Amino acid sequence: MATQLRIDPSAVSADPHIRHDWTKAEAEALFALPLNDLLFKAQGLLRQYFDPNEVQLSTLLNVKTGGCPEDCGYCAQSSRYDTGLKAEKLMALDEVLAAAKAAKDAGAGRFCMGAAWRSPKERDLDRIVPMIEGVKALGLETCVTLGMLEAAQAERLKDAGLDYYNHNLDTSEEYYPQVVSTRTYGDRLETLANVRDAGIKVCCGGIIGMGEGEHDRASMLVTLANLPQHPDSVPINALVKIEGTPFAAEAKLDTFDFVRTIAVARVMMPASMVRIAAGRMEMDEATQALCLFAGANSIFYGDKLLTTPNPEGNEDEALLDKLGFKPMASSCDKGSCA
Ligand code: SAM
Ligand code: DTB
Ligand code: SF4
Numbered sequence: 001m002a003t004q005l006r007i008d009p010s011a012v013s014a015d016p017h018i019r020h021d022w023t024k025a026e027a028e029a030l031f032a033l034p035l036n037d038l039l040f041k042a043q044g045l046l047r048q049y050f051d052p053n054e055v056q057l058s059t060l061l062n063v064k065t066g067g068c069p070e071d072c073g074y075c076a077q078s079s080r081y082d083t084g085l086k087a088e089k090l091m092a093l094d095e096v097l098a099a100a101k102a103a104k105d106a107g108a109g110r111f112c113m114g115a116a117w118r119s120p121k122e123r124d125l126d127r128i129v130p131m132i133e134g135v136k137a138l139g140l141e142t143c144v145t146l147g148m149l150e151a152a153q154a155e156r157l158k159d160a161g162l163d164y165y166n167h168n169l170d171t172s173e174e175y176y177p178q179v180v181s182t183r184t185y186g187d188r189l190e191t192l193a194n195v196r197d198a199g200i201k202v203c204c205g206g207i208i209g210m211g212e213g214e215h216d217r218a219s220m221l222v223t224l225a226n227l228p229q230h231p232d233s234v235p236i237n238a239l240v241k242i243e244g245t246p247f248a249a250e251a252k253l254d255t256f257d258f259v260r261t262i263a264v265a266r267v268m269m270p271a272s273m274v275r276i277a278a279g280r281m282e283m284d285e286a287t288q289a290l291c292l293f294a295g296a297n298s299i300f301y302g303d304k305l306l307t308t309p310n311p312e313g314n315e316d317e318a319l320l321d322k323l324g325f326k327p328m329a330s331s332c333d334k335g336s337c338a
Contacts, residue, residue, distance in 0.1 A: 017045060017270045022225045027218035030264045035256065042263035042295035045270040054328040055320060056110065056273050056298035058143065059103035062306040063091045063131065064115035070147075070182045072170070073246040074207060074239055076307040077116035083244040085307055090115070093130055100135045103302060106313050109330030111135045112143035112166060112203075114306050118182070119148040129160040136161045139332045143203060143233075148183060148191045154198035163331070164233060165195040166203040172219035175212045192227065201232040205277065208261050209239035209253035217261050225268040233298065234265050234272050238279025240308045253279075255287050259294050266295025273298040278305055285319055292323065 030038060046052050067087030068077045076083045100111045113131060120128065124146070132142050144157065145166035157165065170176065173185045195202055204227075206220050224231060238258050241248050258279070265274045275298035276283075276291045283291075303312045311319075320327075 015271075017048070018230065019268075020226050020228070020230075022222045022268055024215065024219055024222050027222050027264060027268065028215060030267055031214050031218055031260055035260070038260060038263045038267075039294055042266040043293055045266055046295045046297065049271045050297055051328075052297075053325055054297065055292065055325045056275075056328040057108045057301035058110040058112050058275070058298060059100075059106070059108040059302040060112045060114060060300050060305055060310075061091075061096065061099050061103075062116070062304075063096055063113045063128075064088070064117065065307065066116055068116035068118065070118050070180070072180045072182075074170075074179065074210060074242065075245065076242040078245070081242075081244045081246070083242050087116075090124070090127055093127070093134060096131050097134045097138070100138050100140060104138050104140050106302070107317075107327050108140065108301050109328060109333070110141040110143055110164070111138075112145065112164070112300075114145045114166075115147070116306075117147040119150075120146045120153065122153075125153060125156055129156070132157065132160045132162050136163075136332075139330075141330045141332055145203075148187055149194050151194040151197065154194040154200060158198040158200050162200055164201045164203045166233075166235070167191050167195065168204055168206050168235065168237075169220055169223060170206045171210060171212050172216035173223065174219060175210075175216040178212075179210060192231075196227075196229060202227075202229070203233035203235060204231040205233075205235035205237065205265075205275070207237040207239050207278070208258055209250060209279075210247050211250055214257070217257075218264070221261075221264055221268050224265075230269040230272045232272060233275060234269055235275040235277035235298075236262055236265060236296075237277040238282065240278050240281075240305070242308075255283070255290075258283075259287070259290050262291050262296045263294040275299060278308070280311055281309055285322075288319065289323055292325070297328070 065088040066085045141163045143164035276296045
């Protein structure tokens with residue numbers, strides 16, 4: 001469990017709030033609550049498990065851009081869609097470490113490296129391992145998202161000192177065929193199991209605003225919460241509409257649907273970090289403040305996500321300052337990430 005938890009981690013399994021037997025009806029009932037009742041519940045749980053005035057800051061870097069063979073219908077990097085993105089080679093180690101150092105200097109606690117791969121090859125991992133080691137040596141928590149992972153590959157990343165692996169469910173199992181056809185929901189769950197079994201912390205969430213219904217959002221959160229362990233990090237992405245992809249013309253997501261998804265995630269996985277992931281460029285300050293009240297306690301920090309813009313660091317700093325939030329210390333600062 002994250003070192004930032006307020007309660008004794010050994011007490012977590014005996015904790016009635018940490019459940020793995022959620023039903024879809026229960027999750028849908030949470031979504032259906034009057035907003036104030038849902039927010040009150042979520043904020044109360046946030047306060048039991050975390051300092052409510054701390055926000056975890058993760059910086060993203062796309063170390064391998066574009067040219068991906070997968071057909072994920074939301075993605076700028078799929079070679080199946082003409083999104084205007086130019087494919088690039090895997091970045092050089094020194095460039096990655098320079099970006100990580102800049103992120104650390106700007107106040108990030110975690111550095112997440114993404115690659116537009118279906119799954120990494122061994123020779124890819126030969127290049128990723130020194131990146132993990134180098135970023136960790138800078139005193140940052142490390143996260144990578146490289147696609148599907150075999151058990152032995154997960155072990156190799158664990159040995160390199162990797163803290164988190166990001167692999168999202170993206171949506172509900174029912175809606176999933178509308179989004180991706182080149183890998184199954186079962187493939188995703190298998191990767192998550194390989195990561196968990198290797199002892200790497202799991203970062204897993206999804207995307208809201210791809211035409212799914214509230215029952216799909218509820219269903220995805222049930223799958224996440226009923227995993228053998230709650231993911232340590234739960235990124236909730238608002239779809240960033242990418243020209244050329246099948247979801248480019250999707251209707252605008254209602255703000256409160258996003259806020260409710262954050263709040264239900266907080267209620268169902270109270271000891272996990274819940275992140276306002278992609279989509280903050282479209283959110284005004286009040287919406288972001290509401291998400292933070294609804295139980296979110298993590299953001300992507302830095303002016304770029306993978307291929308699309310994110311608010312500038314100084315804008316985020318100003319907003320967090322105005323709201324009285326402090327950056328959460330990374331486990332490295334507390335001496336447990338060496
Ligand atoms: N290729 C790897 C994979 O698919 O696992 C790693 C990178 S992938 C881009 C990571 C996650 O980012 C996706 O699973 C999806 O949830 C999220 N994502 C990608 N494009 C997005 C978009 N346009 N809007 C919102 N979230 C997006
Ligand atoms: C996650 O859940 N969201 C991040 C990260 N994990 C890798 C990615 C967001 C991508 C947004 C679209 C883009 O920049 O291409
Ligand atoms: Fe490739 Fe990942 Fe984008 Fe899917 S989400 S197309 S696997 S980069």
